[in-house]
Amino acid sequence: MNTADLGLPVDVPSTALFTDQYELTMLQAALKGGTAERRSVFEVFTRRLPEGRRYGVVAGTGRVLDAVENFRFDADVLGFLRERDIVDGPTLEWLASYRFSGDIWGYPEGEVYFPGSPIMRVEGSFAECVLLETVILSILNHDSAIAAAASRMSSAAGERPLIEMGARRTHELAAVAAARAAYVGGFTSTSDLAAGFRYNIPTVGTSAHAFTLLHDHERDAFRAQVNSLGRNTTLLVDTYDVAAAVRTAVEIAGPELGAVRIDSGDLLLVAHRVRQQLDELGAGRTKIIVTSDLDEYAIASLAAAPVDAYGVGTQLVTGSGHPTCSMVYKLVARAESADPEAPLVPVAKKAAGGKTSIGGRKWAARRPDADGVAEAEVVGTGAVPPELADHQLLVELVKGGDVVAREPLDTVRDRHAAARANLPLSATQLSRGEPVIPTEYAVGRSGS
Incomplete structure (x- = not known):
């Protein structure tokens, strides 16, 4: 060991x-x-x-x-x-x-x-x-x-996993300690590679809006990501039009698409619409991940939404107030x-x-x-x-x-x-x- x-x-x-x-x-x-x-x-x-x-x-x-x-x-x-x-x-x-x-x-x-x-x-x-x-x-x-903030968030999330993604919202060394504390409090993974390296915490991450904006068309960005990371990847679908992006994502990745991420808007409403659309497109097993300034109250408000995982940054690394x-x-x-x-x-x-x-x-x-x-x-x-x-x-x-x-x-x-x-x-x-x-x-x- x-x-x-x-x-x-x-x-x-x-x-x-x-x-x-x-x-x-x-x-x-x-x-x-x-x-x-x-x-x-x-x-x-x-x-x-x-x-x-x-x-x-x-x-x-x-x-x-x-x-x-x-x-x-x-x-x-x-x-x-x-x-x-x-x-x-x-x-x-x-x-x-x-x-x-x-x-x-x-x-x-x-x-x-x-x-x-x-x-x-x-x-x-x-x-x-x-x-x-x-x-x-x-x-x-x-x-x-x-850890106290993480515990409240994990309690609100129930069985749904939580991703720590606050490294860009705090000091670079504090980010590593925060990822560790969040894992203690119930988070399941982190986006911070230093925390993964130092403390053996599972790490996750795919792409940001910049990757979509880099390409001439959203379709090109999705295709490049799927070709590189596989069909089980998570595609960010709120850069332009969510409904159009979900349709394009399933066309490219097929029903094996791992997940879509929503990072803006009325998350409760958008999550329901995306779930319905995914099911209609035959991607019933594709998960929905939501991010966007979440705290324990926002997570609790999404309890009835068809959300599979949450990504939390600012509110976590600042102790949720x-x-x-x-x-x-x-x-x-x-x-x-x-x-x-x-x-x-x-x-x-x-x-x-x-x-x-x-x-x-x-x-x-x-x-x-x-x-x-x-x-x-x-x-x-x-x-x-x-x-x-x-x-x-x-x-x-x-x-x-x-x-x-x-x-x-x-x-x-x-x-x-x-x-x-x-x-x-x-x-x-x-x-x-x-x-x-x-x-x-x-x-x-x-x-x-």
């Missing part, structure tokens, strides 16, 4: 500069102040879901593990920090040998989450944990936002001293404006009702109640600095489908509402 089978980048440079400067200045001050080696616990969580969303989706965990492994301060990185005078000499020396040696626990990728869920827990010295804040948040906030999950990375416990045996003390920010948090290392469990359907997200400190012991959510991802939880992307995708199916039915409603299950807190004494 090669790295692509596990969703691993083929060649990843150092991720050490994917961070904010204040992570390094905090490190310098902690080293000088003698607190850098205090054992610490950081947690990733969000205080609320985006407005109207019923659940969140954990995505990007595999990319986080890659980033942690590649968080190294090589000669070029150290040279940059020295040149800019960002940190002092002793700090540069400390960074030169940096390797994360702590533990990371988290919700398994593809799992759903709710306000307060401890999505990821990072444990180690303050110095080694604080440096990872920005890169962890940037990955989880982006990928989880895309919510491009971030507002996750934060907070210190929740730290040792009383640098002594490895020193007990942990819960700590938390106490401030007005809704930015307070709960101190202590957390556990999380999803309590089922009598029918096995989730009824509450329980987050607590201290001992886990016996009745929740078999329903805990956090799994070990990194142990002593070594990644212990790599997974194929298809495993993650299947997990998400199962997790969503285990929520109350109202989770799939697109109408605005509160989180589909409440978060309950069971705060006890936090041990070391």
Whole structure:
């Protein structure tokens, strides 16, 4: 099995500069102040879901593990920090040998989450944990936002496949991450070849309007495409006149024509007309693919239309209006001293404006009702109640600095489908509402 089978980048440079400067200045001050080696616990969580969303989706965990492994301060990185005078000499020396040696626990990728869920827990010295804040948040906030939008879209699409095609609507590197997150959320393929190469996601694509416009006649374009790609190809039929294009497409490809794509107009009306026309022309097995600024609401509105697949771009890669999950990375416990045996003390920010948090290392469990359907997200400190012991959510991802939880992307995708199916039915409603299950807190004494 090669790295692509596990969703691993083929060649990843150092991720050490994917961070904010204040992570390094905090490190310098902690080293000088003698607190850098205090054992610490950081947690990733969000205080609320985006407005109207019923659940969140954990995505990007595999990319986080890659980033942690590649968080190294090589000669070029150290040279940059020295040149800019960002940190002092002793700090540069400390960074030169940096390797994360702590533990990371988290919700398994593809799992759903709710306000307060401890999505990821990072444990180690303050110095080694604080440096990872920005890169962890940037990955989880982006990928989880895309996966949540993808999940809503796949729920609206039902059994109909979804094609991710948003590469031209976002940054070229974000496009690769977005395709991966969309696959986690339920999409079946991507148009982005870099995502296919890096993460082994199925890729698709045929032609755009430019190919039709290149030719003197639409017929010539269709013939050239069929001659090159075969009768099972997908022909784009809305460059000029849809009805005329469908007729020409079937004349050239015959009833074996794979699909037609509609990219404009009243998709509901046009899809019905095209289906009727295809059937009358003897192309009853030719599929209809629709694109054109779709989101989950547009997809849901086409549920009764004779559509076989959807292609989604802009709305997907922008999180369908919510491009971030507002996750934060907070210190929740730290040792009383640098002594490895020193007990942990819960700590938390106490401030007005809704930015307070709960101190202590957390556990999380999803309590089922009598029918096995989730009824509450329980987050607590201290001992886990016996009745929740078999329903805990956090799994070990990194142990002593070594990644212990790599997974194929298809495993993650299947997990998400199962997790969503285990929520109350109202989770799939697109109408605005509160989180589909409440978060309950069971705060006890936090041990070391």
